[in-house]
Amino acid sequence: MAEGVFRSLCSSSPQYGDLIDEIDSSGTGAYHAGDSPDYRTMATLKQHGITNYNHSARKITKEDFRKFDYILAMDEYNLKDLLRLRDNIIMGAQSGRTKGRSNNTRSTRDATSEDTVTPQIAEVRLFGDFNPDGTVNKKVGGGQEIEDPYYGGINGFEIAYDRALRFSKGFLAYLEKKREQ
Numbered sequence: 001m002a003e004g005v006f007r008s009l010c011s012s013s014p015q016y017g018d019l020i021d022e023i024d025s026s027g028t029g030a031y032h033a034g035d036s037p038d039y040r041t042m043a044t045l046k047q048h049g050i051t052n053y054n055h056s057a058r059k060i061t062k063e064d065f066r067k068f069d070y071i072l073a074m075d076e077y078n079l080k081d082l083l084r085l086r087d088n089i090i091m092g093a094q095s096g097r098t099k100g101r102s103n104n105t106r107s108t109r110d111a112t113s114e115d116t117v118t119p120q121i122a123e124v125r126l127f128g129d130f131n132p133d134g135t136v137n138k139k140v141g142g143g144q145e146i147e148d149p150y151y152g153g154i155n156g157f158e159i160a161y162d163r164a165l166r167f168s169k170g171f172l173a174y175l176e177k178k179r180e181q
Contacts (some may be wrong), residue, residue: 001041001157002127002146004053004072004163008045009172010139019175022068028081030059038150042158065089065122072127072171074146082124090121127167135175143167 003025010016022122027033028154035057038043045053065086073079128143129136139144146163149156 001037001045001160002072002164002168003055004041004045004050004167005048005172006163007053009165011148013172013174016172019172019179024064024068025055025176026058026060026064026145028078028085031055034057038114040149040154040157044154044161044167060085068122069120070123070171071122072126072167073141075125076126076145077139079124079126079141085143086121086124095154105128127171128163130167130170130174131171132166132173134170134177136174 003023007023010020031131037053037055037057041055045051060071060082066089071082071086073082123168125136125142126141126143126145128139128145131137132145144163144167146160147156149160
């Protein structure tokens, strides 16, 4: 649901066009890989005017950590899994640093040699870490969660929608502030 809300917000607000290159969604488990969103998710999105959302569930990959600048978790449980995956990727990258340039790399900021490169690894945060004023919680995971509404009633989907919208606005405000600095 959060991806659908975020996509809708970005596409309906032209000022965000240059902030976001690509949006995707994945899970830490492959339980529903290949499945479409729950019908209650789609009903909630439709109720809020989002009628063009299509998605097929997939599991996050190591490549996602190199492809995206940010990976945002919906809850604390998934945040811990994502941080653990990220740490494993960083440790692998540090032990395998190379000289020269390759596709998925950027120069390190504190490098003493121009040809030392480190793979770009996404920043992992809780989606709720981003505040409406464009600030971010200092503590990773210090924000509010979007609880999985799957096992509850339709009201849980409405709560998830409201939080996804609020956190999407906060994340975009954060990116705008960061761009202005």
